[in-house]
Amino acid sequence: MEYLYFKNADEVSDRAAETVLEVLREKSDAVLGLSTGSTPLGLYERLIRAYQEGRADFSKVRSFNLDEYVGLSPEHENSYGYYMRHHLFSHINIAEENAHVPSGTEKDYAAYCREYERKIESVGGMDLMILGVGENGHIAFNEPDEKLSVHTHVVDLTEDTIAVNSRFFRSVEEVPKRAVTMGIGTILRSKKILLLATGVKKSPVLRRLLREPYFSTEFPVSFLFGHRDVTILADEGARGGM
Numbered sequence: 001m002e003y004l005y006f007k008n009a010d011e012v013s014d015r016a017a018e019t020v021l022e023v024l025r026e027k028s029d030a031v032l033g034l035s036t037g038s039t040p041l042g043l044y045e046r047l048i049r050a051y052q053e054g055r056a057d058f059s060k061v062r063s064f065n066l067d068e069y070v071g072l073s074p075e076h077e078n079s080y081g082y083y084m085r086h087h088l089f090s091h092i093n094i095a096e097e098n099a100h101v102p103s104g105t106e107k108d109y110a111a112y113c114r115e116y117e118r119k120i121e122s123v124g125g126m127d128l129m130i131l132g133v134g135e136n137g138h139i140a141f142n143e144p145d146e147k148l149s150v151h152t153h154v155v156d157l158t159e160d161t162i163a164v165n166s167r168f169f170r171s172v173e174e175v176p177k178r179a180v181t182m183g184i185g186t187i188l189r190s191k192k193i194l195l196l197a198t199g200v201k202k203s204p205v206l207r208r209l210l211r212e213p214y215f216s217t218e219f220p221v222s223f224l225f226g227h228r229d230v231t232i233l234a235d236e237g238a239r240g241g242m
């Protein structure tokens with residue numbers, strides 16, 4: 001696992017964008033794994049700018065988002081489908097059929113999750129995965145638990161995550177209690193992983209990762225130790241007192 005430290009979130013976003021553009025230069029039809037939350041917003045702004053300035057072409061790119069709230073349709077302003085359209089997809093030339101965000105409104109999630117995995121496999125897996133991390137160490141919506149699922153699945157969100165994510169909703173009651181998420185195995189099958197961590201709230205997670213080189217289902221991000229090409233891009237805030 002490689003750690004790269006930057007002065008601030010802007011520099012983290014600059015480096016993340018450079019990496020995405022490098023991957024696209026090498027492979028114009030690259031498969032990207034994408035996340036939501038506040039952390040990747042700077043990266044998405046830079047990708048939009050690169051597209052507008054003719055430095056990036058997404059016409060052949062395929063993307064798969066990590067997760068979605070169960071119960072929210074892509075029209076709901078708090079859904080990750082809405083987020084992705086608003087913050088990235090509608091501003092670049094990615095084809096709609098190539099930009100996959102898990103559906104929050106399925107009846108048969110067992111079948112749906114198998115199909116999401118199959119789609120990822122059918123394009124050869126993800127070339128580059130962009131990850132954020134939750135304050136409790138979750139990646140995507142793989143929450144701390146006794147067991148972690150390998151494949152895409154539906155998960156009950158923890159009280160902590162519901163509280164943290166309520167900042168995007170009008171009230172905590174409005175936050176969905178379940179989500180559909182790629183599994184740890186889905187994420188680990190990506191060829192290259194970038195984890196972005198910015199702000200002081202992420203410093204306990206980074207500190208724990210550095211001090212506890214163990215796999216723990218109670219600390220899902222620790223499973224990244226099992227991947228050979230993970231780079232953590234962190235700013236001074238996330239680095240904290242390390």
Ligand code: GLP
Pocket residue numbers: 035036037038039040066067131132133134135139140141161165
């Ligand atoms: C959310 C998402 C994750 C994201 C994380 C951090 O709950 N499911 O994919 O990485 O929390 O979010 P933020 O970047 O806003 O701190």
